[in-house]
Amino acid sequence: MQTLPPELTVLDHPLIQHKLSYLRARSTPKKQFRELVDEISTLMAYEVTRSLSLRRVRIRTPMEETSAHRILGKKLVVVPILRAGLGMVDGIIRLVPGARVGHVGLFRDEDLLEPVEYYFKIPGSPEEREFIVVDPMLATGGSAVAAVQLLKDRGASSVRFMCLVAAPEGVHRFREAHPDVPLFTAALDRELNEEGYIMPGLGDAGDRLFGTR
Numbered sequence: 266m267q268t269l270p271p272e273l274t275v276l277d278h279p280l281i282q283h284k285l286s287y288l289r290a291r292s293t294p295k296k297q298f299r300e301l302v303d304e305i306s307t308l309m310a311y312e313v314t315r316s317l318s319l320r321r322v323r324i325r326t327p328m329e330e331t332s333a334h335r336i337l338g339k340k341l342v343v344v345p346i347l348r349a350g351l352g353m354v355d356g357i358i359r360l361v362p363g364a365r366v367g368h369v370g371l372f373r374d375e376d377l378l379e380p381v382e383y384y385f386k387i388p389g390s391p392e393e394r395e396f397i398v399v400d401p402m403l404a405t406g407g408s409a410v411a412a413v414q415l416l417k418d419r420g421a422s423s424v425r426f427m428c429l430v431a432a433p434e435g436v437h438r439f440r441e442a443h444p445d446v447p448l449f450t451a452a453l454d455r456e457l458n459e460e461g462y463i464m465p466g467l468g469d470a471g472d473r474l475f476g477t478r
């Protein structure tokens with residue numbers, strides 16, 4: 266695991282790298298692609314949730330009463346950026362079943378390469394919650410920057426961003442816009458091409474997840 270200032274963490278665990286190699290491969294069919302997005306999200310969630318708030322509780326073991334810690338599951342909100350972020354949700358809430366799910370609908374205008382908002386719904390009291398925004402791809406960074414800004418505009422103050430593949434251009438833009446938001450990725454790729462696709466990347470994540478090409 267490499268942490269690069271300020272707060273870019275590349276989660277390069279061998280299991281993640283192994284699964285990512287199949288995710289990237291053009292020959293990987295849709296069913297396996299979905300399963301891999303789900304599995305990698307679970308593996309990443311283990312680290313992304315490392316600094317979640319805990320509350321102290323009293324429990325009784327078979328031996329005696331003691332104090333222990335539990336996650337405030339209801340405080341956590343996973344926010345997929347539609348559509349492709351949806352593929353990452355189950356992999357995270359499998360670990361934190363009490364988490365809520367918000368949705369941010371953004372698509373990237375393929376000429377301007379800028380995000381267009383079409384849906385927004387999150388649980389109430391955002392100022393009291395901890396958000397994990399998820400999207401497989403951080404390309405120009407426009408979608409991620411906009412999604413986090415929409416949450417901040419509603420009062421969110423604790424936000425993390427998690428993606429599978431990031432381009433240096435997107436990381437730079439995201440850190441400029443939201444230096445307070447920890448950014449987690451499974452891979453930091455070489456560059457964007459002239460169409461705004463990540464190289465070597467994995468192609469269009471939404472199309473590969475939902476079979477829409």
Ligand code: PRP
Pocket residue numbers: 346347348349350371372373374378380400401402403404405406407408409435461470471472
């Ligand atoms: C993809 C991806 C991100 C965005 C990344 O979504 O899932 O949301 O592009 O690009 P950016 O960093 O340059 O904004 P897309 O707009 O293709 O929509 P989709 O998920 O509905 O396919």
Ligand code: URA
Pocket residue numbers: 402404461462463464466467468469470471
């Ligand atoms: N969106 C994708 O799905 N893939 C890319 O490489 C860039 C943006």
